[in-house]
Amino acid sequence: xxxxxxxxxxxxxxxxxxxxxxxxxxxxxxxxxxxxxxxxxxxxxxxxxxxxxxxxxxxxxxxxxxxxxxxxxxxxxxxxxxxxxxxxxxxxxxxxxxxxxxxxxxxxxxxxxxxxxxxxxxxxxxxxxxxxxxxxxxxxxxxxxxxxxxxxxxxxxxxxxxxxxxxxxxxxxxxxxxxxxxxxxxxxxxxxxxxxxxxxxxxxxxxxxxxxxxxxxxxxxxxxxxxxxxxxxxxxxxxxxxxxxxxxxxxxxxxxxxxxxxxxxxxxxxxxxxxxxxxxxxxxxxxxxx
Amino acid sequence: xxxxxxxxxxxxxxxxxxxxxxxxxxxxxxxxxxxxxxxxxxxxxxxxxxxxxxxxxxxxxxxxxxxxxxxxxxxxxxxxxxxxxxxxxxxxxxxxxxxxxxxxxxxxxxxxxxxxxxxxxxxxxxxxxxxxxxxxxxxxxxxxxxxxxxxxxxxxxxxxxxxxxxxxxxxxxxxxxxxxxxxxxxxxxxxxxxxxxxxxxxxxxxxxxxxxxxxxxxxxxxxxxxxxxxxxxxxxxxxxxxxxxxxxxxxxxxxxxxxxxxxxxxxxxxxxxxxxxxxxxxxxxxxxxxxxxxxxxxxxxxxxxxxxxxxxxxxxxxxx
Numbered sequence: 065x066x067x068x069x070x071x072x073x074x075x076x077x078x079x080x081x082x083x084x085x086x087x088x089x090x091x092x093x094x095x096x097x098x099x100x101x102x103x104x105x106x107x108x109x110x111x112x113x114x115x116x117x118x119x120x121x122x123x124x125x126x127x128x129x130x131x132x133x134x135x136x137x138x139x140x141x142x143x144x145x146x147x148x149x150x151x152x153x154x155x156x157x158x159x160x161x162x163x164x165x166x167x168x169x170x171x172x173x174x175x176x177x178x179x180x181x182x183x184x185x186x187x188x189x190x191x192x193x194x195x196x197x198x199x200x201x202x203x204x205x206x207x208x209x210x211x212x213x214x215x216x217x218x219x220x221x222x223x224x225x226x227x228x229x230x231x232x233x234x235x236x237x238x239x240x241x242x243x244x245x246x247x248x249x250x251x252x253x254x255x256x257x258x259x260x261x262x263x264x265x266x267x268x269x270x271x272x273x274x275x276x277x278x279x280x281x282x283x284x285x286x287x288x289x290x291x292x293x294x295x296x297x298x299x300x301x302x303x304x305x306x307x308x309x310x311x312x313x314x315x316x317x318x319x320x321x322x323x324x325x326x327x328x329x330x331x332x333x334x335x336x337x338x339x340x341x342x343x344x345x346x347x348x349x350x351x352x353x354x
Numbered sequence: 355x356x357x358x359x360x361x362x363x364x365x366x367x368x369x370x371x372x373x374x375x376x377x378x379x380x381x382x383x384x385x386x387x388x389x390x391x392x393x394x395x396x397x398x399x400x401x402x403x404x405x406x407x408x409x410x411x412x413x414x415x416x417x418x419x420x421x422x423x424x425x426x427x428x429x430x431x432x433x434x435x436x437x438x439x440x441x442x443x444x445x446x447x448x449x450x451x452x453x454x455x456x457x458x459x460x461x462x463x464x465x466x467x468x469x470x471x472x473x474x475x476x477x478x479x480x481x482x483x484x485x486x487x488x489x490x491x492x493x494x495x496x497x498x499x500x501x502x503x504x505x506x507x508x509x510x511x512x513x514x515x516x517x518x519x520x521x522x523x524x525x526x527x528x529x530x531x532x533x534x535x536x537x538x539x540x541x542x543x544x545x546x547x548x549x550x551x552x553x554x555x556x557x558x559x560x561x562x563x564x565x566x567x568x569x570x571x572x573x574x575x576x577x578x579x580x581x582x583x584x585x586x587x588x589x590x591x592x593x594x595x596x597x598x599x600x601x602x603x604x605x606x607x608x609x610x611x612x613x614x615x616x617x618x619x620x621x622x623x624x625x626x627x628x629x630x631x632x633x634x635x636x637x638x639x640x641x642x643x644x645x646x647x648x649x650x651x652x653x654x655x656x657x658x659x660x661x662x663x664x665x666x667x668x669x670x671x672x673x674x
Contacts, residue, residue, distance in 0.1 A: 089391075091389060093389040093390050093628065094390075095627055095628060141421060142419065143420070143421065143422060143423060143424060143573060143626065144417075144419050144424065144626065145626060186628060314415055314417070316417045316424065316625045317382070317386075317624065319384070319386035319387060319390070320384050321381075321382055321383060321387065321624065321625070322381070322382065322416075322428065322625060323416070323428050323431050324414075324426065324428060326411070326431070337410060342386055
């Protein structure tokens with residue numbers, strides 16, 4: 065933000081003609097017409113979409129998101145864009161990828177895209193995850209679509225020379241996603257599921273307590289489950305650990321303009337509204353309210 | 355794409371000369387758009403509506419989409435006047451684009467005192483959002499009736515020397531009369547219009563889709579309706595009309611100007627294409643170049659409603 069404002073101030077100080085477009089103005093958020101490279105199912109519910117994109121879009125950081133202009137699916141034409149957290153971004157290949165579950169009109173339309181088709185993605189948007197260089201071992205705990213949001217942490221943590229333990233929760237073992245990606249970057253993966261009765265908060269708490277006892281948890285990263293977030297908040301408070309949570313909310317603009325995606329947060333003991341799209345979607349774990 | 359041209363894009367709107375007729379609709383603009391566009395290219399900046407009281411806004415959900423449209427009941431969250439003066443105003447000060455502040459209040463007195471306090475260097479005009487509920491009239495919006503519009507506009511006029519734009523509601527059956535009342539009471543321009551009161555229900559739960567039950571309809575679906583209001587209001591008053599309703603592209607903006615709008619506001623379209631205002635501006639300029647229109651102001655009210663000398667035979671006797 066501050067750098068954007070500063071750039072504008074500088075341009076102003078140079079006495080640029082107001083009517084003419086500023087040659088030096090470079091948008092950092094673009095509505096990018098990407099080309100779909102692949103859009104394949106990864107299991108019964110999720111699909112993986114890879115698109116070739118602009119350099120701006122390919123610089124998306126873990127935890128950031130894009131607003132996708134989803135194509136119409138038969139009778140339904142979504143008017144608004146759909147927020148989708150980034151699953152992968154590769155500035156060298158100029159690619160961005162998403163892992164999504166077909167849930168409504170928007171994702172139904174997305175599933176129809178094939179290689180060569182155009183997809184309008186706007187972004188990268190929002191505040192992503194932050195890694196403190198002092199951390200040696202982080203723990204990612206996610207469920208459902210939150211697993212896709214946490215996935216890019218695997219690569220970022222490896223580049224920062226941090227070990228990762230990923231606790232991935234799903235209804236059934238064959239619906240777990242991101243596990244292969246976490247493993248490919250050397251993360252320890254613990255899968256917990258409803259069908260095996262391992263995904264309850266009590267069991268996840270036991271797993272996390274063991275990691276803490278083993279000195280393998282400097283910070284929590286979580287997305288996709290309010291119950292699991294509360295477990296981590298309790299442990300973070302008890303052991304004075306850091307943490308971050310990626311929150312979800314219905315969005316319209318994605319740029320902090322419309323205030324439809326507000327949630328309550330506890331900031332220094334005061335309950336206040338924050339815009340998930342602009343102030344987040346990644347927030348301090350201890351400020352988030354279920 | 356910028357067209358090299360000598361088209362004069364300036365328009366005169368309610369006490370101000372704008373470098374071009376394109377500005378945001380209140381409530382759809384914030385600093386986040388700095389990542390997308392250069393604010394120095396806009397005709398004006400219009401802020402979110404501010405109120406004196408601190409407001410959290412409506413319960414969620416606050417928006418629901420319908421074909422070609424959006425229904426919102428955000429509820430005017432406001433951090434109050436000091437926050438606006440200390441944070442919002444300095445933020446936009448580096449731009450040499452006129453800053454228009456949108457205000458709202460539950461009473462005519464409240465409007466006047468807010469306008470008085472915001473008559474400050476750095477504010478180019480006041481847009482009075484009188485489409486909100488008036489607690490002195492059982493919650494009915496000021497702009498529903500000519501008398502209440504005249505009363506609140508008169509008090510606003512007495513409170514500020516700044517150009518005064520009054521934003522009307524389409525939810526009245528007497529919009530030209532309301533526009534005339536605003537003009538008679540000293541408004542410098544009318545903004546036509548706010549959103550259309552509407553509703554949506556979830557078939558799974560039988561619950562309203564919005565936490566506030568009802569909300570305002572905006573987006574491409576409402577454009578033909580508001581265009582008609584602009585046409586009627588522009589014929590009813592001599593002050594400029596600012597068109598606002600479903601404008602997504604330059605063609606929409608041209609239609610509004612032909613119907614009588616001196617300038618236009620782009621709102622909901624920005625949620626779908628964040629650079630919509632810039633593409634509208636570039637499209638307007640291209641249109642003038644292609645049609646060899648030297649001044650964009652020549653488009654204002656240029657709709658041709660003269661009866662044709664020759665009846666359209668094909669229409670009267672359709673060929674089957």
